Amino acid sequence: MAVTESVTGGTFGGAHAAHEGILRRQSARESRARTYARALPIVPVRARGLTIEGADGRRYLDCLSGAGTLALGHNHPVVLEAIRKVLDSGAPLSVLDLATPVKDAFITELFRTLPPGLADRARVQFCGPAGTDAVEAAFKLVRAATGRTGILAFTGAYHGMTTGALAASGGAADVRVARLPYPQDYRCPFGVGGPDGAELAARWTESVLDDPKSGVPLPAGMILEPVQGEGGVIPAPDDWLRRMRRLTAARSIPLVADEIQTGVGRTGAFWAVEHSGVTPDVMVLSKAIGGSLPLAVVVYRDDLDVWEPGAHAGTFRGNQLAMAAGTATLAHVRENGLAERAGLLGSRMLAQLRILQQEFACVGDVRGRGLMIGVELVDPEGEECVGGAGGAGERRAGVAGEGRVRSVGDGQGEVWGSGRAVEMRGAGVSGGDPGGGAVSGWSGAGRPRPHPAAPELASAVQRACLERGLIVELGGRHAGVVRLLPPLNITDEQATAVLDRLADAVAAVARDPAAHGVRQPRRPDGRKEPAG
Numbered sequence: 001m002a003v004t005e006s007v008t009g010g011t012f013g014g015a016h017a018a019h020e021g022i023l024r025r026q027s028a029r030e031s032r033a034r035t036y037a038r039a040l041p042i043v044p045v046r047a048r049g050l051t052i053e054g055a056d057g058r059r060y061l062d063c064l065s066g067a068g069t070l071a072l073g074h075n076h077p078v079v080l081e082a083i084r085k086v087l088d089s090g091a092p093l094s095v096l097d098l099a100t101p102v103k104d105a106f107i108t109e110l111f112r113t114l115p116p117g118l119a120d121r122a123r124v125q126f127c128g129p130a131g132t133d134a135v136e137a138a139f140k141l142v143r144a145a146t147g148r149t150g151i152l153a154f155t156g157a158y159h160g161m162t163t164g165a166l167a168a169s170g171g172a173a174d175v176r177v178a179r180l181p182y183p184q185d186y187r188c189p190f191g192v193g194g195p196d197g198a199e200l201a202a203r204w205t206e207s208v209l210d211d212p213k214s215g216v217p218l219p220a221g222m223i224l225e226p227v228q229g230e231g232g233v234i235p236a237p238d239d240w241l242r243r244m245r246r247l248t249a250a251r252s253i254p255l256v257a258d259e260i261q262t263g264v265g266r267t268g269a270f271w272a273v274e275h276s277g278v279t280p281d282v283m284v285l286s287k288a289i290g291g292s293l294p295l296a297v298v299v300y301r302d303d304l305d306v307w308e309p310g311a312h313a314g315t316f317r318g319n320q321l322a323m324a325a326g327t328a329t330l331a332h333v334r335e336n337g338l339a340e341r342a343g344l345l346g347s348r349m350l351a352q353l354r355i356l357q358q359e360f361a362c363v364g365d366v367r368g369r370g371l372m373i374g375v376e377l378v379d380p381e382g383e384e385c386v387g388g389a390g391g392a393g394e395r396r397a398g399v400a401g402e403g404r405v406r407s408v409g410d411g412q413g414e415v416w417g418s419g420r421a422v423e424m425r426g427a428g429v430s431g432g433d434p435g436g437g438a439v440s441g442w443s444g445a446g447r448p449r450p451h452p453a454a455p456e457l458a459s460a461v462q463r464a465c466l467e468r469g470l471i472v473e474l475g476g477r478h479a480g481v482v483r484l485l486p487p488l489n490i491t492d493e494q495a496t497a498v499l500d501r502l503a504d505a506v507a508a509v510a511r512d513p514a515a516h517g518v519r520q521p522r523r524p525d526g527r528k529e530p531a532g
Helices: 012-029 077-089 101-113 131-146 163-167 194-210 238-250 320-335 338-359 455-467 492-511
Strands: 044-048 051-054 059-062 122-126 151-154 178-180 221-224 255-258 282-285 297-301 363-369 372-377 402-404 425-427 473-475 481-484
Touching (some): 101 320, 131 255, 131 282, 131 297, 178 194, 238 255, 338 363, 338 372, 372 455, 455 473, 455 481, 455 492, 481 492
Parallel strands (some): 221 255, 255 282
Antiparallel strands (some): 372 481, 402 425, 473 481
16 A cells, blocks of 8 residues: 655654654643634644645645634735745834834835725824734723713623733623624624614613713724624624714724634725725724734724823734734735625625525524624524524525525525535525625514524534534534534635535534533534425
8 A cells, every 4th residue: 555645744654653653742831712723633744825734744724814813814925925025124023112114114005905085094003013012002991081980881792811811801700891792693792783782772872872871981982893703704784884983083082893714805894994985083903904913903083192202012012023014914905996896706605605594403593794604503403593583484595585595606506515405495595785785684573483502513514614624713602503614715615616515514414413422412403404
């Protein structure tokens, strides 16, 4: 039998042993706080674009992208060229907050992309190289500017792991931040969903701000994510976001947009707030702005710039390699229309995933914006959640109405690229919003109540994806949402491969949950009864 050569140049057996040894040493020596390494037992040694090669010789399609950090995928040529140029120039690599040509170029390109109304009067603060420090800086800034202390945040939010950022996130235990309802369709906190649910969420916020007995004094700021990522890929309705802008502006409350994961084209616009036409007072940015290297900034309106020198600082805020890589990434996304491309491709992928939703009862919802996509796994035989909307209704995706499930372009009702026809009658599927609009798989009124989240199923699907060479992330309130964050320059062919592997993984787990480690197997084939 021939001996297989691994990607690392050794025999397959030797590479596998090295792979296992590295994982054992990691388990023995690294903190128990590690997360991704537990669910993804791989050892990357080489990567390019969408593809990662492991030490054991296996290749994977990476739809985690460093939790959204890699807008252009791994080791894009324009990023590598920018880094090499700085290294070869002899320029200093870390300069605190001193001015440099590299920093000047980065700020110029960043300001070129900012939403109208902010770019012409913006200030930027470089922070410690993590998004959570940018959030801390934003809180410090609005408190200094307003003389107030409180912060308004939303249920389901994730803003980071440092003390202040964590206090504003959905899982905070020691609450020092006023928590408001974030509108969502599938698990609407008011049991309504759609525009009515968003209107109730907005009215609740208005009441909290204006009721002198609400227990919430006028705050220093409001922070929100235009799309909640870790919260389960929940896009904020555009009308609701505009309402939040009006409410805060009328009360002189600075609006802080957390664009750490949504920014740089991810949602189909360069900045996710642009879908609604909202101009925030403050934006916190990280992840993709560093072109795969650590970088975080706060951008804010000039009249908020009341800080004294040294009010916020960080030793590594002058990372020149990250600024060079970031400039190259920002320019490449802007010049090549990758935000628009993300909106179009994301709508097509969402439409195809909704066909999977019609086929398998364990797929409760499909939602997202641009290339920020979530598939929520549920227990189809569990008791319907009272927190969702009551009553019978019909599912829909894009356009409601009777008809066959249709995919974009071919009208064959197939999972994209799989060749498996899913001929079902029921709610019609159109392609979603080609402009990258926020899409959820449920209508706003008369919907069935959602079933309980199924984190075990989601974990099983993640493992099944990895076995098929696909890396995905989990998120959501109960870690029951499979998340896709592919690079913005993913090709149509690669998108087809991603969806095929995900569809195959979902099918395998749905048909035989027990074989995939799910403790309570459901009906044998995992499929829904045909409608009509």
